[in-house]
Amino acid sequence: xxxxxxxMRIHYQLTFADGQMFVxxxxxxxxxxxxxxxxxxxxxxxQCAHCPLSSADVAVCxxxxxxxxxxxRLAAYSSFEPVDVTVHWREREIRQHTTLQRxxxxxxxxxxxxxxxxxxxxLKAMAWFHQPFSGSDExxxxxxxxxxxxxxxRNRHGLEADWDLTGLREAYRNLRQVNLGxxxxxxxxxxxxxxxxxxxxxxxxxxxTLHSLDQYxxxxxxxxxxxxxxxxxx
Numbered sequence: 001x002x003x004x005x006x007x008m009r010i011h012y013q014l015t016f017a018d019g020q021m022f023v024x025x026x027x028x029x030x031x032x033x034x035x036x037x038x039x040x041x042x043x044x045x046x047q048c049a050h051c052p053l054s055s056a057d058v059a060v061c062x063x064x065x066x067x068x069x070x071x072x073r074l075a076a077y078s079s080f081e082p083v084d085v086t087v088h089w090r091e092r093e094i095r096q097h098t099t100l101q102r103x104x105x106x107x108x109x110x111x112x113x114x115x116x117x118x119x120x121x122x123l124k125a126m127a128w129f130h131q132p133f134s135g136s137d138e139x140x141x142x143x144x145x146x147x148x149x150x151x152x153x154r155n156r157h158g159l160e161a162d163w164d165l166t167g168l169r170e171a172y173r174n175l176r177q178v179n180l181g182x183x184x185x186x187x188x189x190x191x192x193x194x195x196x197x198x199x200x201x202x203x204x205x206x207x208x209t210l211h212s213l214d215q216y217x218x219x220x221x222x223x224x225x226x227x228x229x230x231x232x233x234x
Contacts (some may be wrong), residue, residue: 010130011088012107014032014074014100016081022073026110028127034065038072040188043066048181050174052118062116063178064185070107073187074100079197094132101197106132112178119174122167125150131222136208140219143209158198172210 010026037044039062051061079101087094087106096103110130111121125146129140147168151161162168190191212219221228 001109010110010127012103013088014103015084015086016077018081022070024070024107026107026114026127028114028124031062031066031114031116032067034060037065038068040185041068046181046184046188048119048178050177052179061185063112063120063182064113066111067182069109070104070111074104085132089130089132096133098133102133104197106134112182117178119171119178122147122150122171123175136212137219137223140209140212141223143172143213144220159221169210169213172213175194176207178212 008028010028011026013025014022016022034041037060041060042055043051043053043058043061045061045062045064047055053061077100079099081100083098083100083103085096085098085103085106087096108125108129112120112131113127126142129142129146131142134142142164146165147165151163155161
């Protein structure tokens, strides 16, 4: 339990060339309500067509509300602004010199997964084991691994398991629509393109993952060569 207690917040620190710094923590616990939500975070402001929430019951989009602080702080920066990123997570420190676009792609992935958006909730398990700056192979490995482990746990609890990944494919189709919807919102809020392009980068990973799920072409086979051999061979 000690490790679990200490693994509740993902800490991102972005340092720009001029010395300006942006710090943001992503909580894996229930999100606190935004005290003064911006107009573009209202649920009925360019609401995603497939959103199951009703503006009669929910005032703000949970994903948009979770993005309000980073968007307001970083809106004036361009996508390709160089930035030094330090991520503190699970007693590790990860450093990367990259562009603001790629840094935000990583940060927004954690924010979306923990925001409370109904279409990102299956990513919450991955957020507990967040891997900053994941590439396409790493993302596919983590997505498949977490989903199949979830199905194993469902089976252990006497629930129906989705071994053919139908639910995962549907979840990623929905996630792509969320990413596009959030990009539309952010275009109304951002002075520059950094936040929008961070989401575009995130959506490219989602698109790549969905393509691999729909038309798997052996992207991970080489990592599992030992699993693909008959027992006693090799």
